Amino acid sequence: MSTFHGLEMAKQALFTQQMGLYTTGHNLSNVNTEGFSRQRVNFEAMSPFPSASRNRPSIPGQLGTGVMAGTVQRIRDAFLDSQYRTQNSKTAYWDTRATSLNRMENLLNEIDETGLSKTMNDFMTALDALSTRPDNTGGREVAIQKGSIVAESFNHIANSLEQIQLDLKKQIGSLNAETGEYDGKIGDVNSLLRQINDLNKQIGEVEPLGYLPNDLYDRRDKLIDELSGIVNIKVDYETSGKGSLAIADGIAKITLADVKGNPITDSGGAPIALLKATDRSLADPEKELGKLTVSYNDVGAVTSIEFVKQGESSQKIEDMMAVDGSLKALIKSNGYVVGENGVDKVVGDFPETLSKLNKLAQNFALAFNKIHKEAKDANGENGMAFFTNGSKYDPANPNALETNITAFNISINQELSEHPDKLAISADGSAGDGQKALELAKMFSKALTAEDIGGAAGDPEPFGKGISVTGYFQQIISKMAVDTQEANRRLVNDGVLQQKIQNDRLSVSAVSIDEEMTNLLKFQHAYNASARSMTAMDEILDKIINSMGLVGR
Amino acid sequence: MRITQGMISNNMLTNLTKSYSNLNKYMDQLNTGNKISKPSDNPFIAIKGMDYRTQLAQVEQYKSNTTEVDLWMDNSDSALDGVSSGLKRMQELAIQASNGTYSESERKNVLEEAKQIKADLISIANRKVNDRYIFNGTDTNHALITEDANGVVTVNSGQQPVKIHVADNIELQANVNGEKVFGGDFFKNIDGFIKALGDNNQADIEKGIDTLQANIDTVINQRADLGARMNRMDLIKNRLDSQEITAKDVMSKNEKVDYEKAITDLLTQETMHRAALAAGSRVIQPSLVDFLR
Numbered sequence: 001m002s003t004f005h006g007l008e009m010a011k012q013a014l015f016t017q018q019m020g021l022y023t024t025g026h027n028l029s030n031v032n033t034e035g036f037s038r039q040r041v042n043f044e045a046m047s048p049f050p051s052a053s054r055n056r057p058s059i060p061g062q063l064g065t066g067v068m069a070g071t072v073q074r075i076r077d078a079f080l081d082s083q084y085r086t087q088n089s090k091t092a093y094w095d096t097r098a099t100s101l102n103r104m105e106n107l108l109n110e111i112d113e114t115g116l117s118k119t120m121n122d123f124m125t126a127l128d129a130l131s132t133r134p135d136n137t138g139g140r141e142v143a144i145q146k147g148s149i150v151a152e153s154f155n156h157i158a159n160s161l162e163q164i165q166l167d168l169k170k171q172i173g174s175l176n177a178e179t180g181e182y183d184g185k186i187g188d189v190n191s192l193l194r195q196i197n198d199l200n201k202q203i204g205e206v207e208p209l210g211y212l213p214n215d216l217y218d219r220r221d222k223l224i225d226e227l228s229g230i231v232n233i234k235v236d237y238e239t240s241g242k243g244s245l246a247i248a249d250g251i252a253k254i255t256l257a258d259v260k261g262n263p264i265t266d267s268g269g270a271p272i273a274l275l276k277a278t279d280r281s282l283a284d285p286e287k288e289l290g291k292l293t294v295s296y297n298d299v300g301a302v303t304s305i306e307f308v309k310q311g312e313s314s315q316k317i318e319d320m321m322a323v324d325g326s327l328k329a330l331i332k333s334n335g336y337v338v339g340e341n342g343v344d345k346v347v348g349d350f351p352e353t354l355s356k357l358n359k360l361a362q363n364f365a366l367a368f369n370k371i372h373k374e375a376k377d378a379n380g381e382n383g384m385a386f387f388t389n390g391s392k393y394d395p396a397n398p399n400a401l402e403t404n405i406t407a408f409n410i411s412i413n414q415e416l417s418e419h420p421d422k423l424a425i426s427a428d429g430s431a432g433d434g435q436k437a438l439e440l441a442k443m444f445s446k447a448l449t450a451e452d453i454g455g456a457a458g459d460p461e462p463f464g465k466g467i468s469v470t471g472y473f474q475q476i477i478s479k480m481a482v483d484t485q486e487a488n489r490r491l492v493n494d495g496v497l498q499q500k501i502q503n504d505r506l507s508v509s510a511v512s513i514d515e516e517m518t519n520l521l522k523f524q525h526a527y528n529a530s531a532r533s534m535t536a537m538d539e540i541l542d543k544i545i546n547s548m549g550l551v552g553r
Numbered sequence: 554m555r556i557t558q559g560m561i562s563n564n565m566l567t568n569l570t571k572s573y574s575n576l577n578k579y580m581d582q583l584n585t586g587n588k589i590s591k592p593s594d595n596p597f598i599a600i601k602g603m604d605y606r607t608q609l610a611q612v613e614q615y616k617s618n619t620t621e622v623d624l625w626m627d628n629s630d631s632a633l634d635g636v637s638s639g640l641k642r643m644q645e646l647a648i649q650a651s652n653g654t655y656s657e658s659e660r661k662n663v664l665e666e667a668k669q670i671k672a673d674l675i676s677i678a679n680r681k682v683n684d685r686y687i688f689n690g691t692d693t694n695h696a697l698i699t700e701d702a703n704g705v706v707t708v709n710s711g712q713q714p715v716k717i718h719v720a721d722n723i724e725l726q727a728n729v730n731g732e733k734v735f736g737g738d739f740f741k742n743i744d745g746f747i748k749a750l751g752d753n754n755q756a757d758i759e760k761g762i763d764t765l766q767a768n769i770d771t772v773i774n775q776r777a778d779l780g781a782r783m784n785r786m787d788l789i790k791n792r793l794d795s796q797e798i799t800a801k802d803v804m805s806k807n808e809k810v811d812y813e814k815a816i817t818d819l820l821t822q823e824t825m826h827r828a829a830l831a832a833g834s835r836v837i838q839p840s841l842v843d844f845l846r
Contacts, residue, residue: 031559108592109591111590132718431693431694432715433713435716482596503564504554507554512556513558513842
């Protein structure tokens with residue numbers, strides 16, 4: 001038992017309590033830092049004296065030797081992290097999908113008085129009005145104008161949808177990395193993987209020394225959280241080396257995962273490992289680290305997403321819809337290619353809506369033209385095509401006007417807008433007969449058959465059995481509205497769940513000012529008390545050194 | 554569960570955002586008067602709304618079409634009125650002239666008047682309203698009757714009815730078929746009477762009384778037919794009026810906001826919002842720091 005035992009013990013206690021005070025200060029400083037987990041100094045009693053050995057001093061019992069700081073550990077629950085990430089992928093999926101569907105909805109907002117159905121109604125009533133005064137030139141002009149507004153509405157909606165689709169493609173990203181042009185979510189994934197790899201490397205260097213790099217862990221977890229919003233992932237950890245503590249997190253390994261947390265596999269059944277533990281020792285991670293790449297077909301639909309790594313064969317994601325996250329939402333809205341019975345088919349919100357609008361425009365134009373061409377114009381001649389694909393009228397080949405009419409190119413025949421008298425609305429050619437104008441007006445709500453669009457009897461109906469032009473447009477709107485409604489609702493529901501998990505996580509990890517203040521007091525008191533014990537020791541030593549042995553002198 | 558300041562402020566913020574979004578919804582409803590502002594708010598209401606708007610546009614168009622029908626029918630009716638009074642005058646002339654005491658010169662005078670009446674009848678048959686010949690069916694650019702230099706009258710035949718769309722699947726004939734009034738023996742009877750006057754043939758003049766009566770009967774029949782159609786038109790108009798009201802009513806029930814409900818909702822929400830703000834401001838302020846020396 002040393003003379004200075006008490007002094008040493010008090011000094012050790014001062015240091016340790018000071019460490020506690022510093023850590024409390026660190027926590028308080030980071031009370032508003034996103035992703036920060038509160039840290040604790042694990043106090044440990046030092047090994048008692050004497051230890052069991054042959055030459056131990058013969059004193060009664062073991063004497064405590066004070067306190068030491070064992071480790072500084074962050075308080076965090078890895079299970080909640082994995083829950084949070086799975087939920088984050090879902091929420092991000094619905095968030096992104098709701099955003100793109102809302103953009104579509106703004107275009108197809110048929111509630112207000114400006115939508116396509118309003119222009120169609122106007123055109124229809126103009127034709128009906130014209131049928132009561134067929135010889136009125138003003139009425140003809142009006143009808144032609146209203147028809148041209150319908151065509152322009154189609155063009156506007158189709159072009160705007162295409163514009164948004166292009167924007168979605170930019171958000172998905174990739175391809176033009178050289179020119180610095182759009183590298184969206186795919187680029188984000190690759191950049192996050194690189195940053196996580198960097199942190200893995202640093203952590204791998206620190207941990208074997210017996211430290212816990214808490215703040216590096218926090219930064220890594222934050223990046224992994226961010227990654228989980230883009231693609232659903234599964235994170236496993238591997239120890240970084242022999243000297244690492246048992247409570248060290250280790251090196252993070254990341255694989256793509258489906259909703260249930262099972263790894264996503266390529267066609268060969270091998271899991272797609274975005275980041276491996278060994279990646280941290282790559283000489284040139286910028287080049288050698290694996291990257292996600294995306295490829296598109298000529299209409300901008302996503303054909304495949306592949307994981308490419310130098311020196312390894314690339315892995316293609318079999319089912320793009322299995323990986324939740326904002327990337328999936330963008331792909332689903334933008335459109336992607338699926339093989340169906342060996343035939344490649346483009347599916348997705350925007351391409352499907354566009355193809356339906358094209359179908360609507362085409363069949364509406366054909367059905368309208370068929371009646372118009374049977375009718376007689378003001379000069380007693382048969383009408384020509386009213387709606388065209390925008391090409392110039394060529395008397396040698398009048399049918400060319402009607403091939404491949406789409407929502408993009410539908411327009412009214414130039415001849416008609418220049419010569420309103422060529423609007424054909426009469427059945428027999430007499431000036432007061434507007435029966436065909438009436439037939440045209442009725443066509444909007446008539447269930448179209450194959451013959452109505454110039455096909456053969458018995459062919460399938462253009463919009464399906466018993467469905468009219470207005471009915472089909474309503475179908476388009478209602479499909480979109482229901483999809484958007486679902487996305488909005490799921491966003492709210494999943495958002496609530498995510499908030500709940502986030503709260504659970506915060507409950508464990510977040511800094512509480514009250515708690516830290518309490519700790520501050522606790523450590524301060526302990527510090528003061530240790531200092532007091534040191535003073536007592538000092539007095540004892542003073543007694544020994546300066547007053548002992550004088551025998552009352 | 555361990556609760557921290559950060560969690561409380563996060564939750565408060567989330568709840569306030571939710572509360573704001575509800576406030577926004579009710580404000581929107583009150584400002585626009587509509588229950589929904591986007592199709593996805595309620596797809597069912599939105600699609601029904603599209604249907605109702607189409608229906609309403611259609612009914613409004615039918616109503617405006619009825620004015621056109623009125624124009625045709627009123628003009629045709631007044632024209633037929635002119636025809637029958639002309640014919641009645643001519644029949645009076647026939648009765649006067651058939652009197653044996655009438656001298657040849659007196660019958661000449663009557664002849665002049667009868668000729669004028671004939672010319673008047675022709676002009677009625679060729680009457681134009683809004684630059685349209687009203688008795689020549691759909692061929693409104695051409696006159697019903699042509700008269701050559703010798704006063705020989707040709708009446709066009711085979712007129713198509715002018716039909717106007719006034720209700721779903723109802724196309725009402727708006728015109729009077731000119732051939733049915735002025736065709737057949739109509740001018741033959743008149744010309745016979747005029748010839749008899751010119752010939753001073755008392756027996757034929759007397760016969761004219763009956764033949765002219767046949768003409769009058771034809772006109773009366775056509776007027777009766779027209780009158781029947783006018784009555785039908787009135788019924789259709791009444792129906793259109795009530796259809797329009799119903800359509801508007803259904804539409805407003807479907808998509809217009811119930812103001813009492815929206816205002817109550819807004820007030821309730823406002824109270825909740827105030828409570829949330831008050832509670833939040835109290836909870837967030839103090840921490841242990843405030844109470845330590």
